[in-house]
Amino acid sequence: GQSLEQPSEVTAVEGAIVQINCTYQTSGFYGLSWYQQHDGGAPTFLSYNALDGLEETGRFSSFLSRSDSYGYLLLQELQMKDSASYFCAVRSNTGFQKLVFGTGTRLLVSP
Amino acid sequence: DTGVSQNPRHKITKRGQNVTFRCDPISEHNRLYWYRQTLGQGPEFLTYFQNEAQLEKSRLLSDRFSAERPKGSFSTLEIQRTEQGDSAMYLCASSLEDNEQFFGPGTRLTVL
Numbered sequence: 001g002q003s004l005e006q007p008s009e010v011t012a013v014e015g016a017i018v019q020i021n022c023t024y025q026t027s028g029f030y031g032l033s034w035y036q037q038h039d040g041g042a043p044t045f046l047s048y049n050a051l052d053g054l055e056e057t058g059r060f061s062s063f064l065s066r067s068d069s070y071g072y073l074l075l076q077e078l079q080m081k082d083s084a085s086y087f088c089a090v091r092s093n094t095g096f097q098k099l100v101f102g103t104g105t106r107l108l109v110s111p
Numbered sequence: 112d113t114g115v116s117q118n119p120r121h122k123i124t125k126r127g128q129n130v131t132f133r134c135d136p137i138s139e140h141n142r143l144y145w146y147r148q149t150l151g152q153g154p155e156f157l158t159y160f161q162n163e164a165q166l167e168k169s170r171l172l173s174d175r176f177s178a179e180r181p182k183g184s185f186s187t188l189e190i191q192r193t194e195q196g197d198s199a200m201y202l203c204a205s206s207l208e209d210n211e212q213f214f215g216p217g218t219r220l221t222v223l
Contacts, residue, residue, distance in 0.1 A: 045212065103153055
């Protein structure tokens with residue numbers, strides 16, 4: 001089967017840096033994605049890692065270590081609008097294109 | 112707005128009734144997905160279409176659920192004989208490439 005583990009909640013203040021970790025177990029692995037979801041909103045794509053290393057997109061970066069079955073999302077210069085749920089998701093070779101999502105990490109950014 | 116659209120946005124129904132939801136993907140996207148999300152959980156995969164072909168279906172999808180994408184454009188998801196456990200947000204997503212799926216706003220189903 002497939003399973004992903006993330007912390008349930010993280011709190012931080014504006015301007016800080018926060019790291020959200022994700023560990024996964026899957027039979028076959030294509031890549032790790034990150035999605036952001038505000039309350040009442042749709043998930044929106046943030047990043048995708050298929051290979052080991054760090055991918056940077058503006059204030060957000062994502063890291064993957066395939067040997068450790070581990071990845072993280074790094075959010076820098078936190079803003080109030082970053083308060084949302086963040087989901088890691090894996091693509092595996094057990095399905096054509098489906099994403100298997102973790103249970104999500106709720107990020108609360110305070111002033 | 113050229114994003115993914117879903118209708119209706121909200122549906123309240125009585126147990127035992129049938130419901131149908133519609134998803135209009137981004138026009139050039141050939142891949143379409145349905146997910147279900149309950150409070151405090153991540154989206155859960157239901158089914159996947161490439162063009163009009165339904166290529167994958169979750170084992171969690173009982174025979175009360177059926178999805179179609181007849182012309183490879185919009186898709187419908189029907190739930191027959193709804194149960195209270197079907198109450199959830201039903202999300203549709205579409206994509207052109209492997210890496211990024213674009214989600215619609217969802218249809219929130221409440222079964223009384």
